[in-house]
Amino acid sequence: MVSRVSATKGWQDTGFKVEAGETYTVSYLSGTWTVDHRTFPRVGASGYASSADSRIHQGCKLDDHRPYGTLYLAEGTGDAAAPVAQGRILHASRGGRVRLRINDDDRCLADNAGSVRVKLSRGVPATALTDPFRHGSGEGRAPYRVVQGYHNNKGRCVIGRGPDHCANQLFSVDLEPTDKAAVSAKVYSPAPGTVRWRDSDTGCLGMDLADGMNLTVCHMSSFNVAAGASVRRNEVLGVRRTPWVHLGVDDRRAGRPYRPVTLTATTSGWDHTLDGAALTSGHEDGVGDVEAVQWGGRSYRVRNEEWAGLEGP
CATH class of the missing domain: 2.60.120.430 (Galactose-binding lectin)
Structure with missing residues (x-):
């Protein structure tokens, strides 16, 4: 409601x-x-x-x-x-x-x-994301901080069809646990879905969510799931090779314009929130360092590193 x-x-x-x-x-x-x-x-x-x-x-x-x-x-x-x-x-x-x-x-x-x-x-909407960290025992959520959040132009790693954190990863985030020593290196699935692709070079995999959107999860040294596997929320996807984990949602459905997806809630359709938080840009007023980013025939209004520093859960 x-x-x-x-x-x-x-x-x-x-x-x-x-x-x-x-x-x-x-x-x-x-x-x-x-x-x-x-x-x-x-x-x-x-x-x-x-x-x-x-x-x-x-x-x-x-x-x-x-x-x-x-x-x-x-x-x-x-x-x-x-x-x-x-x-x-x-x-x-x-x-x-x-x-x-x-x-x-x-x-x-x-x-x-x-x-x-x-x-x-x-409950938790099927397509909504939960963070990928757990304490060393595998039990209990672990606090984290967004270290990169939305429209980061520094990274040049190519994921899918565009550079990391810009273009197709425009609305992606990097999460890092607050207490690194106490958190397991395992990466826990942020949502239920089906693994569609894996890339050992980037340590990334892509999952189809219940609404057909692609969830990209990155920075793993090894994978625990194979392409084609169905995974549950909180199932172990692999082991991370960096202190942080990259999450991003985008539309890769065949026959549709390729586009990044904001981590927001909607009144109809599916939610893509992060631990319930809607990372809604808004920017109706146009105040501040808002940029108009063109991708896939659309214009997106977004600030550089808009959600960096956000803490959760």
């Missing part, structure tokens, strides 16, 4: 009910908001960058540890609030209806403006 969350209201009931222990996904779709329409620009669900947040009076935050404008969530009637930002995969700590709001205290909402649209799904 899709819910619109206003910046001028406190906690808002989405009508989405969860049971204790249930897994569900909340992802940002679109929209912008501001905590002061007279002074500060509108931002998405991640809230303000630290440089802008530091210029806003700090006496009105719901949570002092996160920027103003961050999307927050609570379950049932409980007071515990968790940041959602661009999106998260959650395990319900209690039953009840999910509530959402902006990170801004109720007494300071009068000068707010705008709203964001959010998608709530049960």
Whole structure:
């Protein structure tokens, strides 16, 4: 379901009910908001960058540890609030209806403006990506950081039909575990699918997802799966040869224009989020170092290294 969350209201009931222990996904779709329409620009669900947040009076935050404008969530009637930002995969700590709001205290909402649209799904959508890292035991998710994210023009490794991180890999990301020593070198499948190709030179393989899109996973020294194999989410694909793993989604279906695919949620069709986070570019305002990149007869508006520094899960 899709819910619109206003910046001028406190906690808002989405009508989405969860049971204790249930897994569900909340992802940002679109929209912008501001905590002061007279002074500060509108931002998405991640809230303000630290440089802008530091210029806003700090006496009105719901949570002092996160920027103003961050999307927050609570379950049932409980007071515990968790940041959602661009999106998260959650395990319900209690039953009840999910509530959402902006990170801004109720007494300071009068000068707010705008709203964001959010998608709530049960479980993890089949085509949505989860990170490829696990602790050394193979159990438990491992925190990571995006070290390269969207439109990186430094890499010259050729994957498929274009240079790494530009052209066909325009919306790809490189993920690196925060605690490298504690994380297994195994690469765990970010989604269920069918392996279509492997390339020993680049350490890459390509998988067909449930919607026919290609998922590229790179930087492996050896493979545990063969071309044609069906794999489950979290199944071991191989062993990585670098501290980081490369992930990218693109459309390689026969008879269609070849194009890169953003890691976003959609109101119809399939999601390609990363651990629930929708890496939605937006850029409707055209502010900043936005570039118009041409590929496959289309123009894409994107910033260089837009998601570098993002942390998860």
